[in-house]
Amino acid sequence: MQISRKNNSKYNGDETKRFLQSPDVLLLKEYMNCLLNKIKELENTNENMNRLLKSLKGSAIERAKTIHTLHNKLDGYAFSNSHKVRAPLARLLGLAKLLHIDAISNDEKDDVNKRILRAAEELENVISDITKLLEKDVSPCQDSIL
Numbered sequence: 001m002q003i004s005r006k007n008n009s010k011y012n013g014d015e016t017k018r019f020l021q022s023p024d025v026l027l028l029k030e031y032m033n034c035l036l037n038k039i040k041e042l043e044n045t046n047e048n049m050n051r052l053l054k055s056l057k058g059s060a061i062e063r064a065k066t067i068h069t070l071h072n073k074l075d076g077y078a079f080s081n082s083h084k085v086r087a088p089l090a091r092l093l094g095l096a097k098l099l100h101i102d103a104i105s106n107d108e109k110d111d112v113n114k115r116i117l118r119a120a121e122e123l124e125n126v127i128s129d130i131t132k133l134l135e136k137d138v139s140p141c142q143d144s145i146l
Contacts, residue, residue, distance in 0.1 A: 073137055081130050088123040092116060 019025060095116045099109060 077130065077133060081126070084126045084130075085123065088119045088126060091119040092123065095119065 095112050098104060098112050104112070
């Protein structure tokens with residue numbers, strides 16, 4: 001390596017060696033090597049963070065899709081089940097009102113009580129079916145969201 005003076009004259013080989021071995025130049029070289037190492041570390045860290053960000057974006061998209069699917073299922077269940085629950089509940093309410101009418105006989109009251117029991121059992125079955133469906137379809141989705 002040839003180094004020039006301010007007046008463009010060249011240093012001879014011994015002068016160049018002494019200059020390159022001077023404490024200031026050695027310190028500068030050490031500092032530059034340190035900077036280069038730090039730059040490499042930062043580049044590696046940046047690459048790792050970009051990979052992680054890409055992975056997190058993918059995970060977030062998958063979770064959003066799962067939540068959307070779960071939301072649609074729950075909407076469907078809510079609509080369907082509200083009608084399934086409403087029918088036996090309406091029967092129960094109507095039958096209970098019949099019991100308060102004085103004009104019905106004891107035999108008719110016994111019939112109404114049997115119908116109330118059947119409607120209550122039907123309501124219990126509907127609720128049990130809803131619970132089973134939710135456990136089957138919703139619980140696995142919750143695990144994938146968390």
